[in-house]
Amino acid sequence: xxxxxMAALAAGAAxxxxxxxxxxxxxxxxxxxxxxxxAQVGAESGWRTANTKSVRQAARDAGIELKxxxxxxxxxxxxKAIRSFIQQRVDVIAFSPVVESGWDTVxxxxxxxxxxxxxxxxxxxxxxxxxxxxxLGSDFVEEGRKAGRWVTEEFGDAEGTVRIAELQGTTGSxxxxxxxxxxxxxxxxxxxxxxxxxxxxxxxxxxxxxVMEAFLKSAGEIDVLYAHNDDMxxxxxxxxxxxxxxxxEDIKIVSVDGVxxxxxxxxxxxxxxxxxxxxxxxxxxxxxxxxxxAGEQVPKxxxxxxxxxxxxxxxxxxxxxxx
Amino acid sequence: xxVLRSLARHRLFWPAAVMAVLLALNxxxxxxxxxxxxxxxxxxxxxxxxxxxxxxLILVALGMTLVVATRGIDLSVGSVVAIxxxxxxxxxxxxxxxxxxxxxxxxxxxxxxxxxxxxxWNGFLVSVIGIQPIIATLILMVAGRGLAQLVTGGQxxxxxxxxxxxxxxxxxxxLPASIIVALGMVAAAALLVRRSALxxxxxxxxxxxxxxxxxxxxxxxxxxxxxxxxxLCAGLAGLMISSNVSSADGNNAGLWIELDAIxxxxxxxxxxxxxxxxxxxxxxxxxxxxTLTTTVYTLGxxxxxxxxxxxxxxxxxxxxxxxxxRARLSRRRRPPAPTAGRSQRxxxxxxxxTA
Numbered sequence: 001x002x003x004x005x006m007a008a009l010a011a012g013a014a015x016x017x018x019x020x021x022x023x024x025x026x027x028x029x030x031x032x033x034x035x036x037x038x039a040q041v042g043a044e045s046g047w048r049t050a051n052t053k054s055v056r057q058a059a060r061d062a063g064i065e066l067k068x069x070x071x072x073x074x075x076x077x078x079x080k081a082i083r084s085f086i087q088q089r090v091d092v093i094a095f096s097p098v099v100e101s102g103w104d105t106v107x108x109x110x111x112x113x114x115x116x117x118x119x120x121x122x123x124x125x126x127x128x129x130x131x132x133x134x135x136l137g138s139d140f141v142e143e144g145r146k147a148g149r150w151v152t153e154e155f156g157d158a159e160g161t162v163r164i165a166e167l168q169g170t171t172g173s174x175x176x177x178x179x180x181x182x183x184x185x186x187x188x189x190x191x192x193x194x195x196x197x198x199x200x201x202x203x204x205x206x207x208x209x210x211v212m213e214a215f216l217k218s219a220g221e222i223d224v225l226y227a228h229n230d231d232m233x234x235x236x237x238x239x240x241x242x243x244x245x246x247x248x249e250d251i252k253i254v255s256v257d258g259v260x261x262x263x264x265x266x267x268x269x270x271x272x273x274x275x276x277x278x279x280x281x282x283x284x285x286x287x288x289x290x291x292x293x294a295g296e297q298v299p300k301x302x303x304x305x306x307x308x309x310x311x312x313x314x315x316x317x318x319x320x321x322x323x
Numbered sequence: 324x325x326v327l328r329s330l331a332r333h334r335l336f337w338p339a340a341v342m343a344v345l346l347a348l349n350x351x352x353x354x355x356x357x358x359x360x361x362x363x364x365x366x367x368x369x370x371x372x373x374x375x376x377x378x379x380l381i382l383v384a385l386g387m388t389l390v391v392a393t394r395g396i397d398l399s400v401g402s403v404v405a406i407x408x409x410x411x412x413x414x415x416x417x418x419x420x421x422x423x424x425x426x427x428x429x430x431x432x433x434x435x436x437x438x439x440x441x442x443x444w445n446g447f448l449v450s451v452i453g454i455q456p457i458i459a460t461l462i463l464m465v466a467g468r469g470l471a472q473l474v475t476g477g478q479x480x481x482x483x484x485x486x487x488x489x490x491x492x493x494x495x496x497x498l499p500a501s502i503i504v505a506l507g508m509v510a511a512a513a514l515l516v517r518r519s520a521l522x523x524x525x526x527x528x529x530x531x532x533x534x535x536x537x538x539x540x541x542x543x544x545x546x547x548x549x550x551x552x553x554x555l556c557a558g559l560a561g562l563m564i565s566s567n568v569s570s571a572d573g574n575n576a577g578l579w580i581e582l583d584a585i586x587x588x589x590x591x592x593x594x595x596x597x598x599x600x601x602x603x604x605x606x607x608x609x610x611x612x613x614t615l616t617t618t619v620y621t622l623g624x625x626x627x628x629x630x631x632x633x634x635x636x637x638x639x640x641x642x643x644x645x646x647x648x649r650a651r652l653s654r655r656r657r658p659p660a661p662t663a664g665r666s667q668r669x670x671x672x673x674x675x676x677t678a
Contacts, residue, residue, distance in 0.1 A: 043477040171626040199619075200626035204575045205479070205568040210376050214620030217369045218353045231479065235568050238492065244362045261481050323478075 034293045035065045036286075037085030039095035041122075042073040046259055050323030051096075051121065051279035058282025064289060075099055079106045086113045092289045094118040100125035100174070107131040116292045120285055122174065129300065133292050136285055136302045138277050140175045144182020146275045146308050147254045151187060151224055154252060154272070158192075162223050165215045165251075166198040167208055167236060169228040175277075176200070179228045179256055196220065201232040208235030216243045227255040230262035230274065237270050248272055258309060260321040266314035274309045279323065334592040335604050337644045341636065342611050345618050353621050365494035369617060375567075377613035378501035379404075379491075379560035381606055383580055384587035385509055386556030388605045389516070389549045391588050393529040394597025395449060395456035397550065400557035400584060402467025403441050404577025407434040407558035408565030409474040412482050421484040430487070431562060438558025439551055441467070446547030464581070471573035481570040491566030501563045508556065513602050525549060529597030583612055590640055611640070 036059060043049055052068075059066035067090060069081035075098045085093050086109055093115055097103060103124050110117050111131060119135040155162045164187070169176030180198075187193035197219035201208040208231060215222065216239060225240075227233035233255035240247040247253055247270045255262060258276035265271045281304045291298050309317060330336055349356040349369070359368035383400050390397045414430035415421055441463060448459035493500045516522030527535045528542045535542050557577075565571045589595060590611060591604025615636055619629050642648045 043472065046478040049477045168626055171629075197623060198625075199623070200629070202575070204572060205570055206564055206572070206576065209568055210372075210616075211620055213372050213376075214369070214617055217355070217372070218621040218623075231572075234570075238568060242492070243367070261479075 033063060033065055034092065034289060035067065035088075035090040036289050037067045037069070037082070037088070037090040037093045039069045039071055039078045039081040039085070039093070041078075041096045041098050042071055046323050047257065047277070047279050051281070053322070054280040054282035055120075055285060056282070058286045061283070062286040062290070064286055071098060073098055075102060079103075082106050082110065086110055086115060089113070090115065091293045092116050092118060094120055094285060094289065096121040097124050104128065104131065118285065118288055118292060120281060121279075134288060134298045134300055134302055136281060136288055136304065138304050138306060140178030140277075141182040141185075142303075143256050143275050143277055143306070144179035144184075145186050146182075147179070147226055147256060147273070148183040148186025150254055150273045150275075150308070151193065151226070152190065155193070155223070158223075160192070162193050163196045163219075163221055164193060164224045164226060165212070165219060165222045166195055167201040167211060167225065167227040167232040168198060169200065169203045169232075171200050173203075175256075176203075176228055183226060196222065201227070201235070203229050203231060205231045205235035208232030209239045210235075212236035212239035213242065216240070216245075222251050224252045224254065227253065230255050230257040230259045230271075233271055234261055234265060237265060258321075259323055260318070263309060263314040263318045263321055266309060266311050267318055269311060271314075272311065274314060276306045276308055278304045278306045334601065335607055338590050338592075338604070338607050338611055338640055341640050341643070342607070342614055345611075345614050345636070349618055349621050356621065361497070365497045365499075369621070371499060373610065373613050373617050374502040375499040376616075377610050378499065378505040379563045380580065380583055380587060380613060381505045381609040382508060382556045382560040382563070383577075384584040384591075384605045384609045385505075385512055385602065386553030387581075387584040388588050388591070388593055388600050388602060389512070389525055390456070390553045391529075391585070391593050391595060392525050392597060392600035393546060393549050394532075395529075395546070395549070396585065396595075397445060397460045397553045397557075398457065398581050399441070399445060399460040399463035399467055400553065400560075401577040401580045402464050402471065403438050403554050403557040404561035404564060404580055405471035405571075405573050405575075406441065406467055406474065407438045407561035408576050409471045409480065409571040409573050410434040410437050411487070411562055412480040412565055412571035413474055415482045415484050415487055416480050418484075421482060422486060424486050427484055427486040431490075434562055435555060435558050438554045438561070441558075442551035442554025443547060445554065446550035449550060450543040450546035468573070471576070473573075475571055475573040477573070479570050479572045483569065487566050488569055489566070491563035492569075501567070504559070504563070508559065509602060509606055512552075516602070521545075526598050526600065529599075531598075584609075586637065587612055590637075590644075592644075 038055055040052055041048060043052065056066060056068065067085065067088065071077035071081060078095060078098055082093060082095065083106060093110055097119065100123065104126055107117060108131065117132040119132050121137045123135050123137065168180060197215045199211050201211045208227065212235065225233070225236055227236060233253055237247040240251055245251060253271045254273040255271060256275045256277055258274050262271055262274050266274050284302065284304060288298055288302065356369050359366050359370060361367065387397060387400065411430040411434040414433055415427060418426040420426065445460050445463060448454045449456050489500055490504070491501050495503055516525065524540055524545055527540060528545050532542050561577060564576055587608035588605050590608035591601050593600040593604060615633055619632060624632050
């Protein structure tokens, strides 16, 4: 394994050199197979890595030629990549925007070159929706609603107030805003559900644990924990154990994402419900790309197929989980 | 009254006072804030949390203090935190038996070794090549994050190792192991710099490197040692952070900790212009920052305004620490200002701090 990492390191360095020299090597497209230019955000999380793998695999399976670029979480890199895709005259451009705004100029260039654009996973904030054909991504608000619905079902018969603690994602990020909103929408219908503590855990395990430790001491009794992602829930589990309580029993836990570690925790009874946020959108993306390249009409908004896991479902899904 | 006045003149009086105010605020809102119970054979309470989560910051700031004392700065500590945690977790995850004490010790040793090498690299760039510290360490700050992600393969590595958990999440004699280790390092550093000539040499290099060299001090060697020490402290902090959650996150571990560490150093009364430092002040500064974080959670301040709240408190501490500001305040209350000469001199040092 160590050796494999070293090999990956060397390969990474080699790829960098190749990338530096291949800017002018384009000129494909127009043939019988479809060429897709895909500008990825980066490799900032396990979720993202799974997302990349899925896109690569699906392109291979669908016989689509994939030109892949990694923006290392920088918008300028992504704009550069899109420009180079335009120069290379790819058939379709797909990308996950690093940030929401600032895309109008480069997308207009694509439009002028007659190359359709598909957004994946994240949306852009532009009044001109003609700049892209369709947006394929998760509905974060719906994810929040699913979590909320589970809480109202689980505690439907409970008497008295249900005290909820919430671990929010990175302040201002779309998933954090939307998951909070969707959850609040559902539990807001009944006054017995009360969010007694809500704070950001920055989507990380370390912060999730730190914040939960403070909640346990300052927020009084907590019945349910709602975490905007799995990592924060995993950190919080440790905090709850440290307080001598049993996660999943004394405090019920619902979280969003569905990474392997969280499904494992659910199978072990420590998390009660995991709402999926599916990174494996490759096959759906390739379908859309084919349709768009053929000039077919596609809906402006396509949702990724997603599910949710209770503890039994998690145990069943665990062996096939890739990320 | 005179006791009080001389106390108020102590360098660390104002940070300590702000800390007391924050703690009082917490008690007022959460009466059980000071209560410390024994749960599962160890101490349990908010104050213990502050110590436990503050320990990594104390360590990073401890290393930073000596670097700052040489008129330098080390921006790469956050990346070193991430790398050392990643290396240790990668090693442990490859062990056939993750609970083996020898294997975990080897992982700790390797991780600290890597941190040391990174520190030597920083020291080499600063002292031998002569690059400005802020640029020299910026290189590793940016590249190191990438390195950490290469080590973890872009994933979060989760380990399940009892001995490894002990360092960041475990307890010795009922106290968090992390705070014992951190205070042990502080004590070792204090002994080393205050009971030997090392501290004086560091201050001398920071005060005037050229004069120190002419006086026969090998300032190059001192600089390399100081950067290596800083990286070692950061590496140890990285092990604590990753051990506390039994996982390594190359992307987020230690993110922006360099800024908190610099803040802790400055709050503790160490001059950014070099030449004078206070280890005790740094510990107090780090604990003040952690108390502030805990206060945000306890008060239930909405995440949107958390940063604003922190900024206000830190600004207040910095202003109140400045003799010039205090003199201006008291002058407004009492027109005659007999200590004007003194406060002007202090204002000059204060200007250096903020510059």
